[in-house]
Amino acid sequence: MFSFSEENYLKAIFHLERRYKGGVSTNALAEEMETKASSVTDMIRKLSDKQLVIYKKYQGVKLSEKGRTTAIEVIRKHRLWEFFLVEKLNFNWDEVHDVAEQLEHIKSEKLTRELDKFLGFPKRDPHGDPIPDAEGNFSVSNKLLLSELDKGQTGICVGVKDTSADFLRYLDKNKIALGKAIEVKEIEDFDNSMLIVIDGQELRISQAISGNLFIKK
Amino acid sequence: MFSFSEENYLKAIFHLERRYKGGVSTNALAEEMETKASSVTDMIRKLSDKQLVIYKKYQGVKLSEKGRTTAIEVIRKHRLWEFFLVEKLNFNWDEVHDVAEQLEHIKSEKLTRELDKFLGFPKRDPHGDPIPDAEGNFSVSNKLLLSELDKGQTGICVGVKDTSADFLRYLDKNKIALGKAIEVKEIEDFDNSMLIVIDGQELRISQAISGNLFIKK
Protein backbone atom coordinates (compact mmCIF):
# COMPACT_ATOMS: atom_id res chain seq x y z
CA MET A 1 0.00 0.00 0.00
CA PHE A 2 1.26 3.48 -0.79
CA SER A 3 1.24 6.69 1.20
CA PHE A 4 -0.89 9.69 0.27
CA SER A 5 2.26 11.49 -0.77
CA GLU A 6 3.45 8.67 -3.01
CA GLU A 7 0.04 8.48 -4.65
CA ASN A 8 0.01 12.21 -5.26
CA TYR A 9 3.41 12.09 -6.93
CA LEU A 10 2.32 9.22 -9.18
CA LYS A 11 -0.79 11.12 -10.17
CA ALA A 12 1.24 14.25 -10.94
CA ILE A 13 3.72 12.27 -13.05
CA PHE A 14 0.84 10.67 -14.93
CA HIS A 15 -0.64 14.06 -15.78
CA LEU A 16 2.72 15.57 -16.74
CA GLU A 17 3.72 12.66 -18.97
CA ARG A 18 1.21 13.84 -21.56
CA ARG A 19 3.10 17.12 -21.84
CA TYR A 20 6.67 15.85 -21.40
CA LYS A 21 6.88 12.71 -23.50
CA GLY A 22 10.56 11.95 -22.95
CA GLY A 23 10.31 11.98 -19.17
CA VAL A 24 9.15 14.42 -16.51
CA SER A 25 11.83 16.76 -15.18
CA THR A 26 12.43 17.27 -11.49
CA ASN A 27 11.56 20.93 -11.77
CA ALA A 28 8.31 20.35 -13.64
CA LEU A 29 7.28 17.88 -10.99
CA ALA A 30 8.30 20.26 -8.22
CA GLU A 31 6.12 22.96 -9.71
CA GLU A 32 3.14 20.63 -10.13
CA MET A 33 3.48 19.39 -6.56
CA GLU A 34 4.12 22.87 -5.21
CA THR A 35 7.25 21.72 -3.46
CA LYS A 36 11.04 21.97 -3.80
CA ALA A 37 13.16 20.17 -6.36
CA SER A 38 15.17 18.54 -3.58
CA SER A 39 12.03 17.02 -2.10
CA VAL A 40 11.14 15.70 -5.52
CA THR A 41 14.53 14.06 -5.92
CA ASP A 42 14.05 12.34 -2.57
CA MET A 43 10.60 11.08 -3.43
CA ILE A 44 11.58 9.95 -6.91
CA ARG A 45 14.32 7.84 -5.41
CA LYS A 46 11.77 6.27 -3.10
CA LEU A 47 9.33 5.56 -5.91
CA SER A 48 12.16 4.16 -7.98
CA ASP A 49 13.17 1.80 -5.16
CA LYS A 50 9.58 0.58 -5.13
CA GLN A 51 9.64 0.07 -8.91
CA LEU A 52 6.84 2.55 -9.45
CA VAL A 53 8.89 4.80 -11.72
CA ILE A 54 11.82 4.53 -14.07
CA TYR A 55 14.47 7.02 -13.22
CA LYS A 56 17.98 7.86 -14.24
CA LYS A 57 19.73 10.74 -12.56
CA TYR A 58 19.40 14.04 -14.41
CA GLN A 59 17.16 12.42 -17.00
CA GLY A 60 13.67 12.84 -15.67
CA VAL A 61 11.19 10.23 -14.57
CA LYS A 62 8.59 7.99 -16.19
CA LEU A 63 5.94 5.74 -14.70
CA SER A 64 6.50 1.99 -14.73
CA GLU A 65 3.53 -0.24 -15.54
CA LYS A 66 2.91 -0.68 -11.84
CA GLY A 67 3.20 3.06 -11.31
CA ARG A 68 0.79 3.78 -14.14
CA THR A 69 -1.79 1.32 -12.82
CA THR A 70 -1.60 2.89 -9.40
CA ALA A 71 -1.89 6.43 -10.76
CA ILE A 72 -4.93 5.50 -12.84
CA GLU A 73 -6.59 3.89 -9.85
CA VAL A 74 -6.15 7.10 -7.87
CA ILE A 75 -7.52 9.19 -10.74
CA ARG A 76 -10.44 6.79 -11.05
CA LYS A 77 -11.31 7.23 -7.42
CA HIS A 78 -10.89 11.00 -7.59
CA ARG A 79 -13.28 11.34 -10.49
CA LEU A 80 -15.84 8.87 -9.14
CA TRP A 81 -15.98 10.82 -5.89
CA GLU A 82 -16.35 14.09 -7.79
CA PHE A 83 -19.28 12.61 -9.65
CA PHE A 84 -20.78 11.40 -6.38
CA LEU A 85 -20.44 14.78 -4.73
CA VAL A 86 -22.16 16.60 -7.59
CA GLU A 87 -24.83 14.03 -8.42
CA LYS A 88 -25.77 12.88 -4.94
CA LEU A 89 -24.63 15.49 -2.45
CA ASN A 90 -25.54 18.79 -4.14
CA PHE A 91 -21.97 19.99 -4.58
CA ASN A 92 -21.28 22.47 -7.36
CA TRP A 93 -18.51 21.53 -9.81
CA ASP A 94 -16.25 24.24 -8.40
CA GLU A 95 -16.45 22.77 -4.87
CA VAL A 96 -15.48 19.16 -5.40
CA HIS A 97 -11.75 19.24 -5.94
CA ASP A 98 -10.40 19.53 -2.40
CA VAL A 99 -12.73 16.91 -0.99
CA ALA A 100 -11.98 14.49 -3.83
CA GLU A 101 -8.26 15.03 -3.18
CA GLN A 102 -8.87 13.50 0.22
CA LEU A 103 -11.31 10.78 -0.81
CA GLU A 104 -9.09 9.51 -3.63
CA HIS A 105 -6.70 7.99 -1.07
CA ILE A 106 -9.25 5.77 0.67
CA LYS A 107 -8.10 2.18 0.32
CA SER A 108 -10.86 -0.32 -0.41
CA GLU A 109 -11.36 -2.13 -3.67
CA LYS A 110 -14.89 -2.97 -2.73
CA LEU A 111 -15.67 0.66 -1.98
CA THR A 112 -14.49 1.81 -5.40
CA ARG A 113 -16.27 -0.99 -7.20
CA GLU A 114 -19.56 -0.50 -5.37
CA LEU A 115 -19.41 3.27 -5.64
CA ASP A 116 -18.94 2.94 -9.39
CA LYS A 117 -21.94 0.60 -9.56
CA PHE A 118 -24.04 2.83 -7.30
CA LEU A 119 -23.36 5.79 -9.57
CA GLY A 120 -24.27 3.80 -12.68
CA PHE A 121 -20.72 3.43 -14.06
CA PRO A 122 -20.35 7.07 -15.09
CA LYS A 123 -18.01 7.76 -18.00
CA ARG A 124 -17.10 11.36 -17.20
CA ASP A 125 -16.63 13.47 -14.09
CA PRO A 126 -18.37 16.84 -13.60
CA HIS A 127 -15.65 18.63 -15.58
CA GLY A 128 -15.97 16.30 -18.55
CA ASP A 129 -12.79 14.33 -17.79
CA PRO A 130 -13.02 10.60 -18.47
CA ILE A 131 -13.37 8.21 -15.51
CA PRO A 132 -11.24 5.12 -16.10
CA ASP A 133 -13.09 1.83 -15.62
CA ALA A 134 -11.99 -0.89 -13.19
CA GLU A 135 -9.47 -2.13 -15.75
CA GLY A 136 -7.96 1.31 -16.17
CA ASN A 137 -9.41 2.06 -19.60
CA PHE A 138 -10.25 5.66 -20.37
CA SER A 139 -13.04 6.33 -22.83
CA VAL A 140 -11.54 8.55 -25.50
CA SER A 141 -13.37 11.26 -27.36
CA ASN A 142 -12.24 13.54 -30.15
CA LYS A 143 -12.82 16.79 -28.38
CA LEU A 144 -11.13 20.02 -29.34
CA LEU A 145 -10.83 23.47 -27.83
CA LEU A 146 -13.48 26.06 -28.58
CA SER A 147 -10.61 28.35 -29.62
CA GLU A 148 -9.87 25.94 -32.47
CA LEU A 149 -13.29 26.39 -34.06
CA ASP A 150 -13.72 28.67 -37.06
CA LYS A 151 -16.33 31.35 -37.53
CA GLY A 152 -19.72 29.84 -38.23
CA GLN A 153 -18.98 26.45 -36.69
CA THR A 154 -21.01 24.89 -33.90
CA GLY A 155 -20.19 22.37 -31.17
CA ILE A 156 -21.34 20.87 -27.91
CA CYS A 157 -19.51 21.81 -24.75
CA VAL A 158 -18.10 18.57 -23.32
CA GLY A 159 -15.40 19.55 -20.85
CA VAL A 160 -13.13 22.13 -19.28
CA LYS A 161 -9.35 22.25 -19.43
CA ASP A 162 -8.94 24.60 -16.48
CA THR A 163 -10.85 23.27 -13.50
CA SER A 164 -10.13 26.15 -11.13
CA ALA A 165 -13.05 27.39 -9.09
CA ASP A 166 -12.68 30.85 -10.60
CA PHE A 167 -13.07 29.60 -14.14
CA LEU A 168 -15.94 27.26 -13.26
CA ARG A 169 -17.80 30.06 -11.53
CA TYR A 170 -17.28 32.30 -14.54
CA LEU A 171 -18.94 29.59 -16.64
CA ASP A 172 -21.82 29.25 -14.17
CA LYS A 173 -22.33 32.99 -14.16
CA ASN A 174 -22.55 33.01 -17.95
CA LYS A 175 -24.73 29.91 -18.13
CA ILE A 176 -22.11 27.87 -19.94
CA ALA A 177 -22.47 24.22 -18.93
CA LEU A 178 -21.51 20.80 -20.26
CA GLY A 179 -23.94 19.54 -22.89
CA LYS A 180 -24.86 22.96 -24.22
CA ALA A 181 -24.52 23.92 -27.89
CA ILE A 182 -22.22 26.80 -28.78
CA GLU A 183 -22.07 28.62 -32.10
CA VAL A 184 -19.10 30.77 -33.08
CA LYS A 185 -20.57 33.89 -34.60
CA GLU A 186 -17.48 36.07 -34.89
CA ILE A 187 -13.77 35.93 -34.14
CA GLU A 188 -11.88 39.16 -33.50
CA ASP A 189 -8.51 39.02 -35.25
CA PHE A 190 -6.88 41.45 -32.88
CA ASP A 191 -7.20 39.46 -29.62
CA ASN A 192 -8.86 36.22 -30.78
CA SER A 193 -11.91 36.98 -28.67
CA MET A 194 -15.09 35.34 -29.88
CA LEU A 195 -18.71 36.26 -30.12
CA ILE A 196 -20.60 33.06 -29.39
CA VAL A 197 -24.25 32.12 -29.17
CA ILE A 198 -25.38 29.90 -26.32
CA ASP A 199 -29.02 29.35 -25.29
CA GLY A 200 -29.92 31.85 -28.01
CA GLN A 201 -27.94 34.53 -26.19
CA GLU A 202 -24.88 36.28 -27.59
CA LEU A 203 -21.78 36.36 -25.42
CA ARG A 204 -18.29 37.77 -26.00
CA ILE A 205 -15.49 35.66 -24.55
CA SER A 206 -11.72 36.12 -24.49
CA GLN A 207 -9.21 33.54 -25.68
CA ALA A 208 -8.51 32.73 -22.02
CA ILE A 209 -12.04 31.33 -21.98
CA SER A 210 -12.27 29.70 -25.41
CA GLY A 211 -8.87 28.10 -24.86
CA ASN A 212 -10.15 26.28 -21.80
CA LEU A 213 -13.45 24.92 -23.08
CA PHE A 214 -13.57 21.53 -24.76
CA ILE A 215 -16.02 21.11 -27.63
CA LYS A 216 -17.28 18.19 -29.65
CA LYS A 217 -18.38 18.99 -33.20
CA MET B 1 -7.20 21.05 11.70
CA PHE B 2 -6.04 17.88 13.43
CA SER B 3 -4.04 14.92 12.20
CA PHE B 4 -5.51 11.45 11.76
CA SER B 5 -3.52 10.33 14.76
CA GLU B 6 -4.76 13.15 16.97
CA GLU B 7 -8.35 12.44 15.96
CA ASN B 8 -7.94 8.76 16.71
CA TYR B 9 -6.62 9.50 20.17
CA LEU B 10 -9.53 11.85 20.89
CA LYS B 11 -11.99 9.21 19.76
CA ALA B 12 -10.34 6.58 21.93
CA ILE B 13 -10.37 8.87 24.98
CA PHE B 14 -14.05 9.63 24.34
CA HIS B 15 -14.92 5.92 24.31
CA LEU B 16 -12.79 5.13 27.36
CA GLU B 17 -14.22 7.98 29.44
CA ARG B 18 -17.45 6.06 29.82
CA ARG B 19 -15.54 3.28 31.56
CA TYR B 20 -12.96 5.36 33.47
CA LYS B 21 -14.92 8.26 34.90
CA GLY B 22 -12.09 9.86 36.85
CA GLY B 23 -9.76 10.10 33.87
CA VAL B 24 -8.30 7.70 31.34
CA SER B 25 -4.97 6.15 32.30
CA THR B 26 -2.00 6.10 29.98
CA ASN B 27 -2.00 2.32 29.92
CA ALA B 28 -5.70 2.00 29.13
CA LEU B 29 -5.23 4.39 26.25
CA ALA B 30 -2.13 2.55 25.07
CA GLU B 31 -4.08 -0.70 24.98
CA GLU B 32 -7.01 0.88 23.15
CA MET B 33 -4.69 2.46 20.59
CA GLU B 34 -2.55 -0.66 20.29
CA THR B 35 0.59 1.31 20.96
CA LYS B 36 3.12 1.90 23.73
CA ALA B 37 2.56 3.90 26.89
CA SER B 38 5.46 6.16 26.00
CA SER B 39 3.85 7.06 22.69
CA VAL B 40 0.66 7.86 24.55
CA THR B 41 2.47 10.17 26.93
CA ASP B 42 3.95 12.00 23.96
CA MET B 43 0.62 12.39 22.22
CA ILE B 44 -1.23 13.42 25.35
CA ARG B 45 1.27 16.20 25.86
CA LYS B 46 0.63 17.35 22.32
CA LEU B 47 -3.16 17.25 22.74
CA SER B 48 -2.79 19.06 26.03
CA ASP B 49 -0.73 21.82 24.38
CA LYS B 50 -3.57 22.21 21.90
CA GLN B 51 -6.13 22.39 24.72
CA LEU B 52 -7.94 19.30 23.50
CA VAL B 53 -7.46 17.37 26.74
CA ILE B 54 -6.97 18.12 30.40
CA TYR B 55 -3.94 16.36 31.72
CA LYS B 56 -1.93 16.23 34.90
CA LYS B 57 1.07 13.94 35.05
CA TYR B 58 0.35 10.52 36.49
CA GLN B 59 -3.34 11.38 36.80
CA GLY B 60 -4.87 10.32 33.54
CA VAL B 61 -6.48 12.40 30.87
CA LYS B 62 -9.92 13.86 30.16
CA LEU B 63 -11.34 15.57 27.11
CA SER B 64 -11.80 19.33 27.18
CA GLU B 65 -14.96 20.77 25.65
CA LYS B 66 -13.06 21.37 22.43
CA GLY B 67 -11.67 17.83 22.52
CA ARG B 68 -15.11 16.37 23.13
CA THR B 69 -16.64 18.29 20.24
CA THR B 70 -13.90 17.09 17.94
CA ALA B 71 -14.22 13.48 19.08
CA ILE B 72 -17.98 13.51 18.55
CA GLU B 73 -17.56 14.98 15.08
CA VAL B 74 -15.22 12.10 14.16
CA ILE B 75 -17.63 9.53 15.59
CA ARG B 76 -20.49 11.18 13.71
CA LYS B 77 -18.60 10.86 10.45
CA HIS B 78 -17.58 7.27 11.17
CA ARG B 79 -21.14 6.16 11.80
CA LEU B 80 -22.64 8.12 8.91
CA TRP B 81 -20.16 6.47 6.54
CA GLU B 82 -20.94 3.04 8.00
CA PHE B 83 -24.60 3.66 7.35
CA PHE B 84 -23.82 4.80 3.82
CA LEU B 85 -21.73 1.72 3.09
CA VAL B 86 -24.43 -0.67 4.25
CA GLU B 87 -27.48 1.15 2.90
CA LYS B 88 -26.13 2.36 -0.42
CA LEU B 89 -23.08 0.29 -1.31
CA ASN B 90 -24.11 -3.25 -0.36
CA PHE B 91 -21.57 -3.67 2.42
CA ASN B 92 -22.33 -6.14 5.15
CA TRP B 93 -22.16 -4.83 8.72
CA ASP B 94 -19.00 -6.84 9.38
CA GLU B 95 -17.16 -5.15 6.49
CA VAL B 96 -17.61 -1.47 7.22
CA HIS B 97 -15.27 -0.77 10.07
CA ASP B 98 -11.90 -0.45 8.34
CA VAL B 99 -13.25 1.71 5.54
CA ALA B 100 -15.12 3.97 7.95
CA GLU B 101 -11.89 4.33 9.95
CA GLN B 102 -10.43 5.96 6.87
CA LEU B 103 -13.48 7.98 5.82
CA GLU B 104 -14.02 9.47 9.27
CA HIS B 105 -10.95 11.69 8.78
CA ILE B 106 -12.13 13.43 5.61
CA LYS B 107 -12.35 17.14 6.34
CA SER B 108 -15.37 18.89 4.85
CA GLU B 109 -18.27 20.26 6.81
CA LYS B 110 -20.39 20.37 3.70
CA LEU B 111 -19.65 16.72 2.95
CA THR B 112 -20.78 15.59 6.39
CA ARG B 113 -23.88 17.76 6.32
CA GLU B 114 -24.92 16.69 2.83
CA LEU B 115 -24.15 13.03 3.46
CA ASP B 116 -26.35 13.16 6.54
CA LYS B 117 -29.15 14.75 4.51
CA PHE B 118 -28.68 12.31 1.62
CA LEU B 119 -29.02 9.39 4.03
CA GLY B 120 -32.19 10.85 5.59
CA PHE B 121 -30.60 11.88 8.91
CA PRO B 122 -30.19 8.35 10.24
CA LYS B 123 -30.28 7.98 14.03
CA ARG B 124 -28.28 4.73 14.32
CA ASP B 125 -25.43 3.04 12.48
CA PRO B 126 -25.60 -0.56 11.26
CA HIS B 127 -24.55 -1.87 14.68
CA GLY B 128 -27.26 0.07 16.49
CA ASP B 129 -24.92 2.76 17.84
CA PRO B 130 -26.37 6.28 17.87
CA ILE B 131 -25.21 8.76 15.25
CA PRO B 132 -24.74 12.20 16.81
CA ASP B 133 -26.50 15.02 14.95
CA ALA B 134 -24.71 18.12 13.61
CA GLU B 135 -24.87 19.68 17.10
CA GLY B 136 -23.28 16.62 18.69
CA ASN B 137 -26.42 15.28 20.37
CA PHE B 138 -26.73 11.53 20.70
CA SER B 139 -30.20 10.04 20.79
CA VAL B 140 -30.39 7.99 23.94
CA SER B 141 -32.33 4.79 24.37
CA ASN B 142 -32.84 2.61 27.39
CA LYS B 143 -31.37 -0.54 25.98
CA LEU B 144 -30.05 -3.39 28.08
CA LEU B 145 -28.08 -6.54 27.42
CA LEU B 146 -29.89 -9.72 26.46
CA SER B 147 -28.00 -11.40 29.30
CA GLU B 148 -29.87 -9.14 31.74
CA LEU B 149 -33.29 -10.47 30.72
CA ASP B 150 -35.05 -13.06 32.86
CA LYS B 151 -36.66 -16.26 31.73
CA GLY B 152 -39.87 -15.60 29.87
CA GLN B 153 -39.08 -12.02 28.93
CA THR B 154 -39.07 -10.72 25.38
CA GLY B 155 -37.23 -7.85 23.66
CA ILE B 156 -36.26 -6.35 20.34
CA CYS B 157 -32.65 -6.60 19.25
CA VAL B 158 -31.42 -3.01 18.87
CA GLY B 159 -27.64 -3.13 18.87
CA VAL B 160 -24.39 -5.02 19.40
CA LYS B 161 -21.74 -4.28 22.01
CA ASP B 162 -18.99 -6.24 20.28
CA THR B 163 -18.70 -5.11 16.67
CA SER B 164 -15.96 -7.55 15.62
CA ALA B 165 -16.44 -9.22 12.26
CA ASP B 166 -16.38 -12.64 13.94
CA PHE B 167 -19.27 -11.81 16.22
CA LEU B 168 -21.29 -10.11 13.48
CA ARG B 169 -20.86 -13.09 11.18
CA TYR B 170 -21.97 -15.40 13.97
CA LEU B 171 -25.14 -13.34 14.23
CA ASP B 172 -25.67 -13.43 10.45
CA LYS B 173 -25.19 -17.17 10.43
CA ASN B 174 -27.85 -17.57 13.10
CA LYS B 175 -30.23 -15.04 11.54
CA ILE B 176 -29.96 -12.64 14.45
CA ALA B 177 -30.40 -9.10 13.16
CA LEU B 178 -31.36 -5.68 14.51
CA GLY B 179 -35.10 -5.22 14.74
CA LYS B 180 -35.90 -8.85 15.43
CA ALA B 181 -37.84 -10.03 18.48
CA ILE B 182 -36.13 -12.40 20.90
CA GLU B 183 -37.80 -14.39 23.66
CA VAL B 184 -35.83 -15.92 26.52
CA LYS B 185 -37.22 -19.41 26.97
CA GLU B 186 -34.71 -20.87 29.38
CA ILE B 187 -31.59 -19.85 31.27
CA GLU B 188 -29.09 -22.51 32.30
CA ASP B 189 -27.83 -21.78 35.82
CA PHE B 190 -24.54 -23.58 35.30
CA ASP B 191 -23.10 -21.45 32.48
CA ASN B 192 -25.76 -18.78 32.00
CA SER B 193 -26.38 -19.98 28.48
CA MET B 194 -29.83 -19.20 27.14
CA LEU B 195 -32.38 -20.92 25.02
CA ILE B 196 -33.97 -18.17 22.96
CA VAL B 197 -36.67 -18.05 20.33
CA ILE B 198 -36.09 -15.89 17.26
CA ASP B 199 -38.15 -16.08 14.04
CA GLY B 200 -40.05 -18.94 15.70
CA GLN B 201 -36.81 -20.93 15.88
CA GLU B 202 -35.15 -22.11 19.09
CA LEU B 203 -31.48 -21.30 19.52
CA ARG B 204 -29.04 -21.94 22.35
CA ILE B 205 -26.53 -19.15 22.94
CA SER B 206 -23.67 -18.72 25.41
CA GLN B 207 -23.24 -15.77 27.72
CA ALA B 208 -20.51 -14.51 25.38
CA ILE B 209 -23.32 -13.94 22.90
CA SER B 210 -26.11 -12.71 25.19
CA GLY B 211 -23.67 -10.34 26.89
CA ASN B 212 -22.97 -8.61 23.59
CA LEU B 213 -26.49 -8.11 22.27
CA PHE B 214 -28.45 -5.01 23.15
CA ILE B 215 -32.19 -5.39 23.65
CA LYS B 216 -35.09 -3.02 24.08
CA LYS B 217 -38.03 -4.34 26.08
Place this chain on the structure above:
DNA sequence: TAAAATATTTAGACAAGTCTAAAAAATTGA
Protein backbone atom coordinates in the same frame (compact mmCIF):
# COMPACT_ATOMS: atom_id res chain seq x y z
C1' DT C 1 5.40 0.98 56.26
C1' DA C 2 8.91 -0.62 53.44
C1' DA C 3 9.80 -3.71 49.68
C1' DA C 4 7.89 -5.36 45.48
C1' DA C 5 5.15 -4.71 41.66
C1' DT C 6 3.02 -1.75 38.48
C1' DA C 7 2.29 2.50 35.95
C1' DT C 8 4.09 6.47 33.87
C1' DT C 9 7.42 9.49 32.11
C1' DT C 10 11.92 10.71 30.16
C1' DA C 11 15.78 10.17 27.09
C1' DG C 12 17.39 9.06 22.97
C1' DA C 13 16.63 6.94 18.49
C1' DC C 14 14.38 6.12 13.98
C1' DA C 15 11.50 6.61 9.49
C1' DA C 16 8.85 9.54 6.43
C1' DG C 17 8.54 13.60 4.22
C1' DT C 18 9.89 18.02 3.99
C1' DC C 19 13.20 22.09 3.88
C1' DT C 20 17.60 25.26 2.96
C1' DA C 21 22.08 25.76 1.34
C1' DA C 22 25.71 24.13 -1.25
C1' DA C 23 27.77 21.15 -4.72
C1' DA C 24 27.66 18.98 -9.09
C1' DA C 25 25.95 18.20 -13.66
C1' DA C 26 23.84 19.73 -17.87
C1' DT C 27 22.59 23.19 -21.02
C1' DT C 28 22.92 27.61 -23.30
C1' DG C 29 24.93 31.14 -25.86
C1' DA C 30 28.48 34.57 -27.00
Place this chain on the structure above:
DNA sequence: TCAATTTTTTAGACTTGTCTAAATATTTTA
Protein backbone atom coordinates in the same frame (compact mmCIF):
# COMPACT_ATOMS: atom_id res chain seq x y z
C1' DT D 1 34.07 25.99 -26.91
C1' DC D 2 34.06 27.52 -22.58
C1' DA D 3 31.94 30.60 -19.30
C1' DA D 4 27.49 31.68 -17.50
C1' DT D 5 23.16 30.03 -16.39
C1' DT D 6 19.97 26.64 -15.19
C1' DT D 7 18.79 22.22 -13.43
C1' DT D 8 19.43 18.58 -10.42
C1' DT D 9 21.38 16.30 -6.63
C1' DT D 10 23.56 15.97 -2.08
C1' DA D 11 24.19 17.10 2.72
C1' DG D 12 22.36 18.13 6.77
C1' DA D 13 18.47 19.62 9.48
C1' DC D 14 13.54 19.71 11.17
C1' DT D 15 8.71 17.79 12.37
C1' DT D 16 5.50 14.13 13.38
C1' DG D 17 4.63 10.02 15.34
C1' DT D 18 6.56 6.12 16.72
C1' DC D 19 9.78 2.93 19.40
C1' DT D 20 13.06 0.78 23.28
C1' DA D 21 15.34 1.16 27.46
C1' DA D 22 15.93 3.39 31.59
C1' DA D 23 14.37 6.32 35.29
C1' DT D 24 10.88 7.83 38.33
C1' DA D 25 6.46 7.84 40.56
C1' DT D 26 2.58 5.39 42.44
C1' DT D 27 0.20 1.55 44.30
C1' DT D 28 -0.01 -2.86 46.37
C1' DT D 29 1.01 -6.16 49.69
C1' DA D 30 3.26 -8.64 53.11
